[in-house]
Amino acid sequence: MRFDTVIIGGGLAGLLCGIRLSESGQRCAIISRGQSALSFSSGSLDLFSFLPDGQPVTDIDSAIALLEQQHGAHPYALLGAKAVRRYAQQAQTLLANCKLALQGEIETPHQRVTPLGTFRRAWLSPQEVPSKTDAQQRTAVVGISGFLDFQPQLAAGALRKRGIDAHAEEIELPTLNRLRDNSSEFRSVNIARVLDAPENYSELYDALLPLSQQYGMLWLPACFGLTDNHVFTQLNKQLACPLRLLPTLPPSVPGMRMQLLLQQRFIQQGGNWMPGDEVLRADISHNHVTQIWTRKHEDIPLRARHVVLASGSFFSNGLIAGRDRVREAVFDLDVMQSDKRSDWYRDDVFDSQPWQQFGVRTDAQLRGLYQGAIVDNLYIIGSVLGGFDAVAQGCGGGVCAVTALHAAQQIIAQGGEQ
The missing domain is CATH 3.50.50.60 (FAD/NAD(P)-binding domain)
Known part of the structure; x- marks a missing residue:
């Protein structure tokens, strides 16, 4: 050949x-x-x-x-x-x-937010990943019930030490119950395959809407958007405040x-x-x-x-x-x-x-x-x-x-x- x-x-x-x-x-x-x-x-x-x-x-x-x-x-x-x-x-x-x-951009590196609530310098990041400039208003770091690869309490606590008004929240998503039955299956990639499905969008939106009315910004684990960012884009259009996503433990949905x-x-x-x-x-x-x-x-x-x-x-x-x-x-x-x-x-x-x-x-x-x-x-x-x-x-x-x-x-x- x-x-x-x-x-x-x-x-x-x-x-x-x-x-x-x-x-x-x-x-x-x-x-x-x-x-x-x-x-x-x-x-x-x-x-x-x-x-x-x-x-x-x-x-x-x-x-x-x-x-x-x-x-x-x-x-x-x-x-x-x-x-x-x-x-x-x-x-x-x-x-x-x-x-x-x-x-x-090459000339203007930014400080992206990590899942642990710290800042790391980056040249390029997915648009949904929060940067230091996003951390200027009251923020909810939102976990998913039962999802252990992302700890909103740890992230919010670290952000507060840096002077950011961050609070830990959690949402229940019954559509993920099948994955919860097996902890080895309850990972970001498998969650994304469920939440990317159009029939599950409304449940995610309904869980986030009340929080978006209480906070100036929501930060979630990156558990959707495996092939494109249509769910992220739609949520940002419909929620009452901006939404950003934090990468989780590997394997990573953005990666x-x-x-x-x-x-x-x-x-x-x-x-x-x-x-x-x-x-x-x-x-x-x-x-x-x-x-x-x-x-x-x-x-x-x-x-x-x-x-x-x-x-x-x-x-x-x-x-x-x-x-x-x-x-x-x-x-x-x-x-x-x-x-x-x-x-x-x-x-x-x-x-x-x-x-x-x-x-x-x-x-x-x-x-x-x-x-x-x-x-x-x-x-x-x-x-x-x-x-x-x-x-x-x-x-x-x-x-x-x-x-x-x-x-x-x-x-x-x-x-x-x-």
């Missing part, structure tokens, strides 16, 4: 790269083993919040200039501020074209919606989506990936002019930690890591952990290194890259988007070159 580009990994980075390439006319395939980390995310993306030394980022250009001095292996330092800004803007446009209604809409866009553009498959091995000859073997296709190799590795980090098994080293799971590429196991971590769990920055080594074009040599048709994108701490630096979503579009641009620029 021949393609222009084969992408290994169907998360945020892999999908954005695949969409961009498919839009340019490339014949692409995405090999996706299962649910990506995107399905477990909040649906919000961060671009760059903190430098490696902990200094807050206030301006992207100056921050990346400092980053180049502090940690030149960071993907942003490799690409440079101008490219990061350009690809971030392209990502905003691409996501909007995928029918994802997101709030935020799963982002995954679904990106996947649909890729397929609509002519992309080949290969779900439930995994790469077993790949052949590299003369620093060039020649063919890829997968579990489902057995003795039929996939051949492509370009290959993109977007397999994710430890969570997605893109990186595997052994006793003595961390290895990249598909090609066994060179990995940026500490030599001694004792240097992989710090004793204080709240410190930035060194292993968070482990990942594949690349050149400045994000081509992977294998035994010290550049693999000329293999691009590395997203969380499997080394040199950055997605959590401590607040740049996970941004790195995925920026590196995905950079790799796509390099491939498109080569045109018909072999």
